[in-house]
Amino acid sequence: MTRDSAATVDNMTTDAAKPGYRVIPVRHWGRLAAGIVTVALLASIVVSFARAEIDWSVVGQYFTYHTILTGFMVTIVLTVVAMVIGILLGVLVAVMRLSSNPVVSGIAWLYVWIFRGTPVYLQLLLWFNIALIFPHVGIPGVFSGRTVDLVTPFVAAILGLGLNQGAYTSEVVRAGILSVDEGQGEAAKALGLPSGALMRTVILPQAMRVILPPIGNETIGMLKTTSLASAIGASEVLNESQHIYLVNNMIMELLLVSAIWYLIAVSILSIIQYYIERRFAKGGSSKALPLTPWQKIVWFFTTRRSLA
Amino acid sequence: MNTQPLVRVEGLHKSFGPQEVLKGVSMEVHSGEVVCILGPSGSGKSTLLRCINFIEEPTAGLIFVGDEIIGHRRTPDAAVLQQVRESEIARQRQDIGMVFQKFNLFPHMTVLENITHAPRLVKHIAAGPAKATAMDLLEKVGLANRAGAYPRQLSGGQQQRVAIARALAMEPKLVLFDEPTSALDPELVGDVLEVMKDLATGGLTMIVVTHEIGFAREVADRVIFVDDGVIVEQGTPAEVLDTPSHERTKAFLSRVLS
Ligand SMILES: Nc1ncnc2c1ncn2[C@@H]1O[C@H](COP(=O)(O)OP(=O)(O)OP(=O)(O)O)[C@@H](O)[C@H]1O
Ligand SMILES: [Mg+2]
Numbered sequence: 001m002t003r004d005s006a007a008t009v010d011n012m013t014t015d016a017a018k019p020g021y022r023v024i025p026v027r028h029w030g031r032l033a034a035g036i037v038t039v040a041l042l043a044s045i046v047v048s049f050a051r052a053e054i055d056w057s058v059v060g061q062y063f064t065y066h067t068i069l070t071g072f073m074v075t076i077v078l079t080v081v082a083m084v085i086g087i088l089l090g091v092l093v094a095v096m097r098l099s100s101n102p103v104v105s106g107i108a109w110l111y112v113w114i115f116r117g118t119p120v121y122l123q124l125l126l127w128f129n130i131a132l133i134f135p136h137v138g139i140p141g142v143f144s145g146r147t148v149d150l151v152t153p154f155v156a157a158i159l160g161l162g163l164n165q166g167a168y169t170s171e172v173v174r175a176g177i178l179s180v181d182e183g184q185g186e187a188a189k190a191l192g193l194p195s196g197a198l199m200r201t202v203i204l205p206q207a208m209r210v211i212l213p214p215i216g217n218e219t220i221g222m223l224k225t226t227s228l229a230s231a232i233g234a235s236e237v238l239n240e241s242q243h244i245y246l247v248n249n250m251i252m253e254l255l256l257v258s259a260i261w262y263l264i265a266v267s268i269l270s271i272i273q274y275y276i277e278r279r280f281a282k283g284g285s286s287k288a289l290p291l292t293p294w295q296k297i298v299w300f301f302t303t304r305r306s307l308a
Numbered sequence: 309m310n311t312q313p314l315v316r317v318e319g320l321h322k323s324f325g326p327q328e329v330l331k332g333v334s335m336e337v338h339s340g341e342v343v344c345i346l347g348p349s350g351s352g353k354s355t356l357l358r359c360i361n362f363i364e365e366p367t368a369g370l371i372f373v374g375d376e377i378i379g380h381r382r383t384p385d386a387a388v389l390q391q392v393r394e395s396e397i398a399r400q401r402q403d404i405g406m407v408f409q410k411f412n413l414f415p416h417m418t419v420l421e422n423i424t425h426a427p428r429l430v431k432h433i434a435a436g437p438a439k440a441t442a443m444d445l446l447e448k449v450g451l452a453n454r455a456g457a458y459p460r461q462l463s464g465g466q467q468q469r470v471a472i473a474r475a476l477a478m479e480p481k482l483v484l485f486d487e488p489t490s491a492l493d494p495e496l497v498g499d500v501l502e503v504m505k506d507l508a509t510g511g512l513t514m515i516v517v518t519h520e521i522g523f524a525r526e527v528a529d530r531v532i533f534v535d536d537g538v539i540v541e542q543g544t545p546a547e548v549l550d551t552p553s554h555e556r557t558k559a560f561l562s563r564v565l566s
Contacts (some may be wrong), residue, residue: 183408184414186408186412187412187413187414187471188414189361189398190361190401190404190406190475191401191402191405191425191426191474191475191478192398192430192478193398193429206415206416
């Protein structure tokens with residue numbers, strides 16, 4: 001009871017007119033203390049980085065070095081292609097798993113079991129060395145070739161990351177499809193929609209609200225997981241950094257160059273994710289959409305009462 | 309009536325696992341007829357409706373609607389039927405509208421999009437004519453001013469009237485209503501029943517599962533009383549509601565009318 005009334009006061013203070021009274025807002029001493037401690041810790045970390053024997057001019061110099069830039073592009077392309085493959089496979093496998101045909105759903109289950117059940121690093125190594133099992137690949141009469149020529153580190157990385165992602169995404173998509181009320185499918189059926197159109201125009205758009213947040217997280221995860229492809233020699237940004245520091249020994253500087261590029265890419269992805277999620281919230285809730293981060297910052301500085 | 313019935317249900321059985329829910333139901337509905345189905349909870353009324361449009365596949369029995377045998381195709385040999393695939397059943401369902409207890413409007417589409425979606429996608433009607441038809445229907449159910457709203461912005465009664473318009477947009481020969489007013493606040497029931505009365509007067513063939521005895525009495529051409537998966541009795545509203553001949557009907561009516 002007392003907690004409730006305190007919370008109510010807290011929510012209404014600022015400028016609420018209370019005729020005849022001066023209202024003293026609640027002071028959040030805990031928040032203030034936590035804020036001070038956090039800022040102090042951050043400052044000390046920044047200072048130690050600044051004092052450490054890191055040659056920041058080297059960081060700046062290599063930040064836009066051409067192999068770093070091409071490496072970063074490879075990282076982005078790997079992320080995008082692997083996610084596209086992962087999502088297409090994920091939707092396909094999710095629909096297969098929900099099929100009433102036991103062979104179809106069994107195959108889908110087996111795929112998820114294998115690719116989710118083994119480390120992605122191991123899968124990358126397997127694809128890279130696939131020539132040991134299938135020395136030649138081809139479609140009879142169309143083309144044929146040696147596997148080693150075809151499965152370059154880049155291709156192996158795409159296969160490994162994409163197929164692994166497909167297994168994870170299918171579980172996310174399946175959960176999304178199952179989250180949609182059964183009545184939706186029945187209503188669409190009753191209108192004469194064939195099953196493909198029903199899935200595409202009625203079920204999946206509604207499943208998106210459940211599917212998108214984890215897919216956004218997994219895209220961000222994928223961006224970083226592509227660094228594992230450096231182990232099979234795919235020339236993504238971390239691999240390029242390593243090439244440089246193995247020569248000039250500026251290890252920490254070049255790792256920082258990569259780190260900064262990752263942070264930039266992740267930040268951009270987070271913003272994109274945020275606005276896509278807002279878009280798909282349409283019609284899903286009678287509540288107003290929450291504030292955008294920018295609106296929150298503006299709110300924070302205009303009301304000046306969140307810290308103390 | 310000597311004419312061919314629009315709907316003929318023959319020896320319909322439906323089991324869910326070991327539980328037999330429909331135990332041999334046969335009935336006919338003629339074109340333009342309004343048939344109300346009454347019966348206690350769990351007696352199989354919803355299942356009967358859902359078997360008619362094959363949302364639930366019957367365990368045994370046949371459903372004739374117009375020239376079609378739902379889920380089947382005739383073969384040159386009159387004694388042999390070919391089962392059809394899901395896409396063909398989808399085509400057969402175009403002639404059978406359905407209105408659900410919980411409306412089941414598509415929440416990610418506006419009212420207008422809800423109504424035009426199937427005609428555009430399934431019947432390939434162009435955007436302009438589809439919209440014109442939808443607006444006519446919205447006018448009919450008294451919601452022409454809410455075309456741009458999302459379902460969640462509407463009251464239950466308004467949602468149900470949109471759902472009725474959505475079903476009618478496919479120009480069905482028959483519309484199935486499964487307790488269309490049971491999920492509504494009492495003060496909203498009247499609007500929906502009013503729309504349904506208009507449709508009945510307009511000659512639409514309707515099969516209505518309902519607990520609204522007043523509606524059945526006033527609008528139905530025939531009332532069917534179902535209990536425990538069988539049709540116990542049927543006849544005009546006066547026959548079934550005022551002078552029921554079976555004990556189970558009497559017991560049910562005394563419960564709902566008290
Ligand atoms: N999909 C299903 N799986 C298993 N059992 C089901 C299923 N659908 C219905 N049943 C069972 O079939 C019986 C009849 O259900 P049905 O919904 O047809 O009854 P009803 O007459 O419509 O009842 P109500 O008036 O409560 O809507 C019930 O015992 C129900 O539990
Ligand atoms: Mg029911």
